[in-house]
Amino acid sequence: MPLRRTRQPGSSSSVSFLNADEELLLVKLYAGKVSQLCGHFRFPEEVEATAVTYLKRFYLKNTVMDWHPKNVMLTALFLATKTTNHPIALEHYASHIPRTAPSDVLDLEFLVAQSLGFDFAVWHAHRALWGIWLDIQTLPDIDMNELRKAYDVALTHVRASRLTDVELIYTPSQIALACLSLASPGLASAWARSKSGSPESSPSSPSSTPSPEILVLELLEPIKSMILIQGSPPDVEAVREVDRRLKLCKNPEKIVGSNAYNKKREAQERKAAEKRARKAAQVRQAMADGDPFGSELAEQDMVDDDDDDD
Amino acid sequence: MCESCIDRLFTLGPAPCPICNKILRKLAFTPQTFEDLDVEKEVAVRRRIAKEFNKRREDFPDLRSYNDYLEEVEDIAFNLINDIDVAETEARIAQYKIENAAIIEQNLQREEQYAQYLKEQEEADRLEREQRAAELKKLEEEEREEKEKGRQELIDKLETSDKDVKKLIARSRAEAMKRAAARIITPALRSTSHLLRSRAAQSTAVPDVPHVPLQDDWYAYEDKFTLRDDYDDPVSDAVRKDREGIMRAGGYRVEEAWERALRFAVAGLDVRPLQGLRSEPPPASTSQDVVMTAA
Numbered sequence: 001m002p003l004r005r006t007r008q009p010g011s012s013s014s015v016s017f018l019n020a021d022e023e024l025l026l027v028k029l030y031a032g033k034v035s036q037l038c039g040h041f042r043f044p045e046e047v048e049a050t051a052v053t054y055l056k057r058f059y060l061k062n063t064v065m066d067w068h069p070k071n072v073m074l075t076a077l078f079l080a081t082k083t084t085n086h087p088i089a090l091e092h093y094a095s096h097i098p099r100t101a102p103s104d105v106l107d108l109e110f111l112v113a114q115s116l117g118f119d120f121a122v123w124h125a126h127r128a129l130w131g132i133w134l135d136i137q138t139l140p141d142i143d144m145n146e147l148r149k150a151y152d153v154a155l156t157h158v159r160a161s162r163l164t165d166v167e168l169i170y171t172p173s174q175i176a177l178a179c180l181s182l183a184s185p186g187l188a189s190a191w192a193r194s195k196s197g198s199p200e201s202s203p204s205s206p207s208s209t210p211s212p213e214i215l216v217l218e219l220l221e222p223i224k225s226m227i228l229i230q231g232s233p234p235d236v237e238a239v240r241e242v243d244r245r246l247k248l249c250k251n252p253e254k255i256v257g258s259n260a261y262n263k264k265r266e267a268q269e270r271k272a273a274e275k276r277a278r279k280a281a282q283v284r285q286a287m288a289d290g291d292p293f294g295s296e297l298a299e300q301d302m303v304d305d306d307d308d309d310d
Numbered sequence: 311m312c313e314s315c316i317d318r319l320f321t322l323g324p325a326p327c328p329i330c331n332k333i334l335r336k337l338a339f340t341p342q343t344f345e346d347l348d349v350e351k352e353v354a355v356r357r358r359i360a361k362e363f364n365k366r367r368e369d370f371p372d373l374r375s376y377n378d379y380l381e382e383v384e385d386i387a388f389n390l391i392n393d394i395d396v397a398e399t400e401a402r403i404a405q406y407k408i409e410n411a412a413i414i415e416q417n418l419q420r421e422e423q424y425a426q427y428l429k430e431q432e433e434a435d436r437l438e439r440e441q442r443a444a445e446l447k448k449l450e451e452e453e454r455e456e457k458e459k460g461r462q463e464l465i466d467k468l469e470t471s472d473k474d475v476k477k478l479i480a481r482s483r484a485e486a487m488k489r490a491a492a493r494i495i496t497p498a499l500r501s502t503s504h505l506l507r508s509r510a511a512q513s514t515a516v517p518d519v520p521h522v523p524l525q526d527d528w529y530a531y532e533d534k535f536t537l538r539d540d541y542d543d544p545v546s547d548a549v550r551k552d553r554e555g556i557m558r559a560g561g562y563r564v565e566e567a568w569e570r571a572l573r574f575a576v577a578g579l580d581v582r583p584l585q586g587l588r589s590e591p592p593p594a595s596t597s598q599d600v601v602m603t604a605a
Contacts, residue, residue: 123574131575134541134568144542171578195534195576216579 017249022242023064025234028163030069031055032233034077041096043086049124051080052162054116060168061115066251067108074100075108083120125158125167128176136191150184157182160231166223177216178223192216311339355390359383362407364417453490460486534576537569 018026031052038048054076055069074097081087094102113120133151136142157179161167166175181188196213252260319325320336327334344350363383370376389399407414464482468475543550546564549557 127571128574130545131535131571131573134543135535135572135575137541138536138538169583171581173575173577173579174581176575177579192579195579212580219580219582 015249016245018065018242018246022245023059025239026064026069026242026246027055027059028234029236029239030073031163034073037077037097041088041093043081044084045126046084046124047077047080047086049126049162050084050122051077053122053124053167054080054112056165056168058112058115064246065249066254067111068246068250071104071108072112074105075112078105079109079112079120123172125161125172125175125179126155128172129154129158129179131173132176132180132191136187139190139194142187146184147187150180150187153183154179157227157231161223161227163233164226164230166226170219170223174216174219175223178220178227181217181220182224182227188220189213189217352387352391356387359387359390359403362403362414364414364421365410366417369413369417456489457486531573531576534579535572537565537572541568543568 034051034055035048038045038051051073055073058067058072058076059069078090078093081093090102090105094100094105129151133147136147154176158176161175161179166178170178177188177192180191192213196211196216252258253264255261316336316339319328320334320339324333324335326332340354342350344353363379363386365379367376370379386399386402389395460482464478467478467482471478546567549562549564552558
């Protein structure tokens with residue numbers, strides 16, 4: 001962590017770092033770029049949705065100033081093709097994207113996977129929407145044309161929801177129902193009512209506890225507002241501004257070749273060498289004692305040699 | 311001690327040992343099985359103790375008491391082997407014998423029965439094996455005889471009849487094949503059924519442990535939807551309209567995909583989002599230290 005030594009060279013007190021909203025703008029821009037890339041490669045929508053999710057989850061754990069979203073986006077997309085069973089060769093992938101070497105993609109792959117917690121399965125709202133489409137057909141008096149139109153509109157809303165945070169907070173069924181409700185409130189509430197299982201008219205039941213369908217529909221309100229407000233791609237000018245500031249406040253330790261990077265590398269290697277020497281000394285000591293497993297535990301000073309997450 | 315010395319010293323009755331002057335009998339001498347005398351002594355002590363201390367894990371309510379019992383036994387053995395408190399240890403053994411006389415008897419019986427059972431099994435196995443060997447030999451003999459007979463007949467026929475040579479040979483070969491096939495089937499049947507019967511007669515029926523089905527509260531949202539036979543569904547049209555069924559060859563069934571979609575649509579509809587951790591956005595001032603998250 002940088003100390004508060006102002007006026008010293010290398011201090012960061014005069015740098016204006018990005019705050020959370022600005023990082024969000026940048027991530028949203030690159031999430032939009034994922035769509036363009038997928039269109040260029042003709043990947044199915046599943047790949048696109050998975051890649052955007054990976055990008056968002058990655059930036060839940062890491063900051064834009066450490067890892068620039070451009071390469072992370074490429075890596076997330078490559079990873080998504082692999083995990084959704086639509087793999088392509090790395091050379092083919094890198095050759096179709098200008099100014100990219102295969103190593104750019106591969107270097108970050110393990111980091112992205114680690115930040116995802118190696119949870120590669122993502123459940124999207126598309127399948128839930130399809131399920132609602134199928135299930136609504138079991139309700140009586142459904143107009144197929146109206147349903148079809150509503151489905152298409154709902155699909156665009158689902159695509160917009162990818163740029164928001166909804167999939168990190170709500171379940172896919174809720175998101176799908178919210179999108180359908182934005183497209184056609186009548187259909188959505190009819191379906192929700194049928195799902196809640198409460199009898200249509202029950203004069204004996206007290207009206208203090210709202211029926212389950214109302215609870216569900218209330219739950220959809222924040223989702224709907226989130227999709228409508230945040231679901232549009234960000235303003236390009238604002239993003240350009242953020243990018244300019246990002247150039248100044250990038251973490252120097254992560255840029256290969258800079259002083260900070262080299263220093264950090266040296267520190268790591270020194271620690272590793274020390275650890276190796278300590279282990280060798282322990283082994284030697286143990287062999288000298290005559291017992292290869294080491295004899296008295298109390299004599300060693302307890303140095304924790306476990307790998308820290310550096 | 312060598313045999314001749316034993317004879318010399320102890321034939322006329324119990325006599326003192328030449329080294330330690332303890333009174334010994336000739337009967338008490340056993341031929342040495344191990345090179346190391348300590349090991350021999352230990353084995354003798356343990357053999358003697360094992361006759362008395364023969365309880366098993368099943369005789370104890372829990373593992374702890376069984377282990378305590380084992381520790382006691384080891385204690386006694388250790389004392390006897392290394393000549394520590396011999397008198398006291400003998401007293402302990404005597405006391406144990408008095409206390410557990412009945413159980414010791416029971417266990418002895420049980421072990422005897424088990425040994426008996428094993429012997430019977432072995433006998434039966436041996437008999438079976440012998441029988442099977444005898445049968446095989448008989449079969450081989452029969453085969454050889456038949457082959458000889460067939461050849462003789464062929465030669466005779468070739469001599470006597472004037473039909474086409476090739477046809478005769480072909481016919482005799484066909485007959486030989488038929489005989490071989492018939493022979494393979496019948497003895498095989500006979501021997502396996504024999505085996506099964508004998509095995510069933512021997513094994514005593516052990517009742518099965520009653521089956522306890524796995525019970526947990528798995529809820530897969532089955533009551534929230536019912537799968538219909540057919541939907542108006544553009545997404546799965548390609549698969550359903552595929553006449554030749556190429557897309558369904560791998561066992562893909564549209565119903566399964568529909569069920570999965572329906573389950574998705576109803577799962578977690580009433581799950582509230584996580585609350586809490588609503589942190590204030592960080593102040594925009596840049597004079598503070600910035601906490602960099604680890605990569």
